[in-house]
Amino acid sequence: MNHTSGSPGPGVAVNQSEPPPESAAHNAADVGVNPQTKSRLAAVIYTARYHGVEMDLEALRLRPAEPAPSPPVLVEWLREAGLWARGVPMNFRQLMKVDDPAPIVLLLDDGGAALMVGRDRERGVVLLRDPLSGPSDPMVGVDELRLKQVWSGAVLLIRASRHGRAEEPVFNLGLIAGLVWEDKAILRDIAVASITITVLSLLPILVVMRVLGTVIEYHSMDSLAMMTLMLIVVVIAEALLSGARKLLEVVLAAKLDSRLNLMVFDRLLALPITFFERQQSGEIAYKVGQMNKVREFMTGKLMNTFIDLFMLTLLLPLIFYISGTLAWTVLIAAALLAAIIAAFLRPMGVYVGKIINAESAKSSVLVESIYGVRTVKALALEPARAADWDRRVAEVAQLQVDQGKLGIWPMALSLPLQRYCSFGALLLGAYIALKTQNPTDVGSLWGFMMLGGRVAGPLVSLAGLMESIQDAQTAIAQVGNVLNRPNEKHALTHGLRPSFQGEVEFDTVTFTYEGSKAPALDKMSFKVPAGTMLGLVGRSGSGKSTVTRLLQGINREYNGAIRIDGYDMREINLRHIRKHFGMVLQDNFLFRGTVKENIIAGRPGLSFEDAVRAARLAGAEEFIERLPNGYDTFIQEGSPNLSGGQKQRLAIARALITDPRILILDEATSALDPESEALVNANITRIAKGRTMVIVSHRLSSLLDCDLIMVLDRGRMVDLGTHHELVERCAIYRHLWFQQNRHLSPEGFNDAGTAPILAQER
Incomplete structure (x- = not known):
């Protein structure tokens, strides 16, 4: 060494x-x-x-x-x-x-x-x-x-x-072609196999064309046997090569399919939540499903057309060599075929677009009905949903029938021309031979008939390629309508990654939802130190959930500044934020899998002890141990084997597994029964230790332990203080408090020494 x-x-x-x-x-x-x-x-x-x-x-x-x-x-x-x-x-x-x-x-x-x-x-x-x-x-x-x-x-x-490149390339036909071109070696092997197969497929025709007349004229059995043996060898070789080429095409299609699926899923998950909130799930699924058409076009129709083009370059000189007159008639017939197909491309494309839109709407009804099947059955909505489904199915069927009727015309007009290329040229050749009294041998006529049919095929394929390209472009447009939207990819992969302590500051933040005129937050400013338990209260529509959305980075088009530990939130890596912020919603989704897998979903590498620790902190350990298989109990889709309170406590445990610096509970206890709510509230102080908590709740009793409570109204901060301070000086908070605690009258509250000061009402 x-x-x-x-x-x-x-x-x-x-x-x-x-x-x-x-x-x-x-x-x-x-x-x-x-x-x-x-x-x-x-x-x-x-x-x-x-x-x-x-x-x-x-x-x-x-x-x-x-x-x-x-x-x-x-x-x-x-x-x-x-x-x-x-x-x-x-x-x-x-x-x-x-x-x-x-x-x-x-x-x-x-x-x-x-x-x-x-x-x-x-x-x-x-x-x-x-x-x-x-x-x-x-x-x-x-x-x-x-x-x-x-x-x-x-x-x-x-x-x-x-x-x-900082930005992702636009999803289009060129991008997919680039993915196909990554497998240049496979494409090369397919091309070599195709060329060889083309030559082998022409060889029997040429042999028969030259030898058949001699065999018949001289009754040469030896020549016939030799020709038969050679044809058998050629057919076997062609079959083996065709099988090898088919296998290569399957491998190429599988690799392209894998790349496309990975890319589509990656881009789909990078789209902002607001996109999924505005779009129907069924419509998104159907549009993305059009990817299969694109893949089939790239590895099927397009590749076969290139193979046909090579065959055409070999066939045209041969048929012109045999008979220039007949060759020109075949070319003219093929050109007429292309013209007929091209004439119907645009009207057929219109129907394709209508069918895709109708199929998308039909898929939305199906997905929505499946997703909301509990509501459908609870309210006996089966007839109404079935009627909606029937209407969508009828619409698709009618469009398909109309498209089929239109498609009859190019098929009917082109069929005589295709048959002429296959058989008519033979009759014309025989007529010319008889008329000129210079008969062409039987082998030449038979060979021209075979070659003429093979010339028409590639020419028709070229014309049909235009239709396939249009279908593929329509499919790409549908997929691109989803994938080419602005996404969070840059924010998820770039930006600062500071070590969070938990200080939160809103500096004159104004935010308006798309399509709304009134701002959801209007010049909101507040600052809470790290480790603060902050409660958010207010009437419906006051902006509570909007504050939590901005903290998660769901909406980033706001005016003003949101700072975490002094860092502008828009300069922080979005994935870093979401990994260090915990979020528990009013209605949480649990994945198919075991209880343990759901708890450690955010950190799949963590151990069983970590899952137990998070469940204990969320108050979920006691009911998990009563489940049939404990932490290994399998949760079905929709969590039918869990109560609402159990689902909520599992969601809290799932949020705590990452030990977030900031934990957001957005109406997290509103779906709980009193016992479960009391259990979660009893653990709130333990959960809040060492982290900042933002709790949104309509139940003010669950916010009594908060260090600060912020009262919102019409997107503005009305007041910020402790429970007792707000009862004294904030009319909105006092009204909400006594509305929820009717057994406490204002007079009784005065006796306790904390009477509201009406003069300080805002």
């Missing part, structure tokens, strides 16, 4: 602008894990800092006994931080050819990592640095033999952003 210490010599490729590694090593050393994991984390942190990104170790949730994080875990961690990352296998020679000055993370066999920061091609060594070393420690030159003893080829490549 060759070792090189100190400064590299001449001809050595090395990064000259390395960031100081001591902070990366220090950050990784703070994690209570084994040395190999520390080394691997330090290497990733070092490389990410080289690209200007600070990594959040808390996002990994590592545990002391866990092995070093795998490449997929590290790649996901880096991608969440806004970097491009990929785990790939490489060999020593490939490492030596890399010209990028950025550090490369080598994942060692023992679970650790090394940083490749340069290479010395003259001596054949790579320059490595220990991620946990100090800035004064020298690089080490390692040759291939020594490196192979500790490294099997696993590499983590990290870049600032793929292709240097």
